[in-house]
Amino acid sequence: MRLEVEITGKTFRSAAGETHEVLAPVKFALSSGEVGVLIGPSGCGKSTMLRIILGLDHEFQGRIARPPQARIGMVFQEPRLLPWRSVEQNVRLVAPDVTDAKLSELFRILELQAHRDHFPGELSLGLARRVALARAFAVEPDLLVLDEPLASLDDALAGRLRDELATLVASRPVMTLLVTHSLDDAIRLGDRLFFLSPRPARIVQDVPIAIPRAMRSEADFGRIRAELAALQLESK
Amino acid sequence: MLRLLSFALFLVIWWIAALFVGGAKLPSPPAVLEVMIAEASSGALFLHLGATLARVILAFVLAMSLGSAIGYLMGRVRLADKLGDPWLILLLNLPALVVIVLAYIWAGLTEAAAIAAIAINKLPTAVVTLREGTRALDRSLDEMASVFAMPRWRAFRHVVLPQLAPYIAAAARSGLSLVWKIVLVAELLGRPNGVGFEIGVAFQLFDTPRLLAYSLTFAAVVLVIETLLVQPFEARATRWRPRAA
Numbered sequence: 195m196r197l198e199v200e201i202t203g204k205t206f207r208s209a210a211g212e213t214h215e216v217l218a219p220v221k222f223a224l225s226s227g228e229v230g231v232l233i234g235p236s237g238c239g240k241s242t243m244l245r246i247i248l249g250l251d252h253e254f255q256g257r258i259a260r261p262p263q264a265r266i267g268m269v270f271q272e273p274r275l276l277p278w279r280s281v282e283q284n285v286r287l288v289a290p291d292v293t294d295a296k297l298s299e300l301f302r303i304l305e306l307q308a309h310r311d312h313f314p315g316e317l318s319l320g321l322a323r324r325v326a327l328a329r330a331f332a333v334e335p336d337l338l339v340l341d342e343p344l345a346s347l348d349d350a351l352a353g354r355l356r357d358e359l360a361t362l363v364a365s366r367p368v369m370t371l372l373v374t375h376s377l378d379d380a381i382r383l384g385d386r387l388f389f390l391s392p393r394p395a396r397i398v399q400d401v402p403i404a405i406p407r408a409m410r411s412e413a414d415f416g417r418i419r420a421e422l423a424a425l426q427l428e429s430k
Numbered sequence: 431m432l433r434l435l436s437f438a439l440f441l442v443i444w445w446i447a448a449l450f451v452g453g454a455k456l457p458s459p460p461a462v463l464e465v466m467i468a469e470a471s472s473g474a475l476f477l478h479l480g481a482t483l484a485r486v487i488l489a490f491v492l493a494m495s496l497g498s499a500i501g502y503l504m505g506r507v508r509l510a511d512k513l514g515d516p517w518l519i520l521l522l523n524l525p526a527l528v529v530i531v532l533a534y535i536w537a538g539l540t541e542a543a544a545i546a547a548i549a550i551n552k553l554p555t556a557v558v559t560l561r562e563g564t565r566a567l568d569r570s571l572d573e574m575a576s577v578f579a580m581p582r583w584r585a586f587r588h589v590v591l592p593q594l595a596p597y598i599a600a601a602a603r604s605g606l607s608l609v610w611k612i613v614l615v616a617e618l619l620g621r622p623n624g625v626g627f628e629i630g631v632a633f634q635l636f637d638t639p640r641l642l643a644y645s646l647t648f649a650a651v652v653l654v655i656e657t658l659l660v661q662p663f664e665a666r667a668t669r670w671r672p673r674a675a
Contacts, residue, residue, distance in 0.1 A: 248577050249577075265579070266577055266579070270574065274571060278592040287584065288575075
């Protein structure tokens with residue numbers, strides 16, 4: 195399975211009638227088992243790019259190739275749970291085929307067992323985020339898209355969730371696309387980092403990380419960060 | 431308790447007024463009760479009440495289901511909204527009497543004409559309420575359902591319908607009170623039975639006790655249905671709302 199993104203442009207007409215260019219030509223591909231990370235400044239058009247890739251926005255120039263039968267798991271920036279359904283129902287409604295064992299396993303990893311019957315309104319943001327993660331993994335996706343899943347969480351919780359995310363992503367071969375503005379998340383979770391420019395977004399750097407995710411040590415993280423810092427300077 | 435007290439006060443005022451005005455124009459409560467009991471024991475009261483209730487139920491169900499479907503469509507599809515809006519404004523402002531009279535002229539003095547006329551009167555308010563509800567649907571949840579490829583019916587049932595439920599409840603409530611009022615006019619003008627017909631007869635004979643007996647029984651039935659059916663349903667449909675915020 196392979197996701198190919200080849201956007202040649204995307205414009206948006208404002209209420210005043212002016213045309214704004216949101217995306218410059220962007221081209222990249224992901225294959226199964228690979229984690230691509232989109233990193234860029236706020237408002238650069240990352241979310242627009244995701245909407246195009248997910249098929250929610252058809253008004254763009256270019257082409258997106260993803261296998262039509264590919265199942266998509268998505269974690270939106272805000273959890274987007276159904277407030278009138280319980281945590282468990284929220285997961286089961288998008289993943290009717292999920293087995294009890296698999297669901298229990300997911301809830302155990304994400305520490306949600308105690309909240310199965312709670313309603314989203316009764317959860318903290320961190321918990322709701324975890325439910326959104328559980329939902330995305332329960333569908334056993336071929337393409338997993340994570341839009342800043344750790345934003346606005348405190349460091350300790352974000353760190354724990356990042357580890358859980360790493361475990362889940364490693365548990366099955368899936369094309370993963372992660373959007374973040376945290377370099378730390380990017381180098382811990384990603385295989386290839388795409389650095390985006392400010393609006394209109396284009397890819398300024400495409401940096402593969404050679405060391406497999408599971409084998410990276412703290413020393414490696416430091417080294418990669420230093421290398422990235424050097425690259426960033428060059429590109430300016 | 432306060433409700434009972436307020437009701438008792440109403441009876442007292444009525445009774446005193448009856449003493450002043452005199453029997454023919456405003457009979458006292460016992461006189462009206464006597465007619466009620468007589469009509470009930472002959473079975474006529476239940477016959478007419480039953481006929482009216484059957485019309486209310488049929489017209490209400492027809493208008494609610496059709497109105498909800500049209501309102502949903504107009505809220506979702508811009509073209510449907512543009513095409514339907516002038517009709518809607520026309521129907522909203524058309525006097526109930528005009529609809530009823532025209533229905534009887536065109537379709538004859540039939541049961542179908544009466545029920546259709548009542549339903550048409552209620553239809554536009556249901557459409558407007560449901561259109562408003564559909565416009566207020568959370569698009570981000572629609573996107574979620576679409577990304578996760580939820581089948582249409584499941585998405586409608588679990589994502590859309592819970593958001594529409596409070597609007598459906600509101601439309602049902604306001605619609606029912608409208609139907610209660612219009613059904614009597616339709617019966618007065620063209621049906622051989624029902625509470626409206628009896629009131630018409632009582633009017634022609636200036637038979638005030640009979641008129642009051644029928645209208646008060648009818649009001650009591652409306653009150654019972656509102657408290658036992660409509661209000662609990664409304665409370666149920668809006669139950670999740672405080673949690674959503």
